[in-house]
Amino acid sequence: MLSIKNLQVSVDEKPILKGLNLEVKAGEIHAIMGPNGSGKSTLAHVLSGREGYRVDAGSAHYKGLDLLEMAPEIRAREGMFLAFQYPIEIPGVNNTSFLKKALNEVRKHRGEEELDAIDFLSLIKKQMNLVEMKEDLLKRPVNQGFSGGEKKRNEILQMAVLNPTLAILDETDSGLDIDALRIVAGGVNKLRTPENAFVIITHYQRLLDYIVPDFVHVLSDGQIIKSGTKELAYELEERGYDWLLEDSEKV
């Protein structure tokens, strides 16, 4: 589904990703861990098409399409979704009408009929229960004045409504209390099918107790320096990253 080969990306002449390889197949959950500043969010942004990054080498293909050539909205309509590490506030744009617009753009692209206000509301009510979000948050401008946890739930709500094929969650668990964490994880587990895939960026093995990954990767200084199963996450929790960094330097 997602195939990244030797991806090298720089920002303002500064190399951030330095030859990254990653293969994600349908039905899989991949966790990416790694120290602060190692390039995890950069990877997520490049994959979703944010401006300001220069691709120096390598490639990224999604469902066989050359991802790096696609406009961000086309990637989204093709089923990619990024849950932002820091969801921004958009004053004046109503959360409900924003989500309805987004869903209908995606549906149009898939050749499905657009939903009218009534059908949309019944859909969104269902998904709100899934993430246990308060209804009044829908009436407010996107993320404006939302607490940290509410912003993260709003990301998951958007994911549930748009029902993506490939979802990248950038530290969605950071800043969540234990109940919220369970709800977010529950959302992911309910959306999980053999046809879709998740890339979950996290600092905490804790999340992976709820969402069990098939693979765990360690991203350090712009490269994946180790990949393993969920056992690797336990090891990282216990030993930190230093031993890995030393190992990779020896190699």
Place this chain on the structure above:
Amino acid sequence: MAQLTNNFSDWLNQRVDTESSFAFSEAVRSPSLSKLAGGIFPTRKDEEWRYTPLGPVLDSSPGKDSASELDIDFISNLKQAVPTGHTIIFINGDYSEKYSDDPLSLDDTGLSITHLTQLKGPALKMAEDIIVHSNLTDDNIFQHISLGLSQAGLFIHVEKNAASKTPIHIIHISTAHSATSFTNPVNVVRLENNSHLKIVEQYASPGDSAVITVPANYIQLEDGAGLEYYRIGIENAETQHVCNTSVKVGASASFTSHQYLLGSNLTRSNLEVSFSGPGAEAVLRGVYLGDDNQHLDVRTYLDHAHPHCSSDQHFRGILNGHSRGVFNGLVLVREHAQKTDAQQSNKNLLLSRDARVDAKPQLEIFADDVKCAHGATVGELDSDALFYLQSRGIDKKDARLMLTRAFAAEVTQEIGIESLQTYVKGKIATSLDEIVSPRV
């Protein structure tokens, strides 16, 4: 600085002799007429007119031809803004009995509306007293046009403790075949103690009629009174509009003003508010939306002459094409005006490289125990917000449109009449649909 001869001034002075049935008494008119005879119009060397060229006004000499037939849909569209209001329509400055609501249908205890030309005796004196004691200075030549030559306008009077339930909806339509049409309506508004009223004023010019509009408004709010006052300009690109509004806000009274400058070639809107007692409040809001070569100039002057008053100003500009916006806001806090709370914010969004704005918020504070803040920003759309919307499947053009509408909605959402809010948002959305394009 003087600009002594110009077509417009000559034309005005001829009018003194050729026209009749002027609104005001000789006592009010004659000082204004001698000012007009002097023919002194400001130039860009005057600090107050630095950014705004008066050429389009001064070069023209309006004529008189029969008004072109008005499309009934055009009028009903304007009425839609406040369907629950009491509508009073002026066409080229003349009261239109045909299109206005029947005055007898207005059944609102304590509220009276009189045509200025029909004012007599004590009522005329009452209206003229408000004018004579206004904030507008003697060197404001445009108010002299209104006082010396006005033939149209209303005196709106609410008696004490009366709370009017019907918004007054005044629509000025200017239209002409070939000649430039000219109007200078005057509204005088008096709200006695603890009375309340909403006024909506709309200015429109259909097609490509050339229009000059020079309105003046004199508003007096007595202790504890409350006025919501909306002005909406949706004139065509051949319209020049120079407006002056003076507001006196009494003790514990409240003045809320919204201005939407959504059309015209040139608009200059000057709003001068002064507090005439403690504990009063003024809320000033506005959006100016320019495209092509439009020039939109908003000026506010807020005189905190008494303690414990608050003022809150929030103006936003959206400028596209070669348009130019000006925001010039002066807040004066006098020495004894302790416990003043004065906030002023001006934000501008430039949608094209050639659009431009001059933002000049000014605070002059002579009291020491006050809370004052002001700020102005000029910027483009937030690229993070754009990306957020795009990352959810919304294309760049739509994302720009949503964010630009949202920028204006931060002000329009405060419109206190639901139908009017929908109407103004709709007008803004329609204009933005045309001008917002994807930019690479």
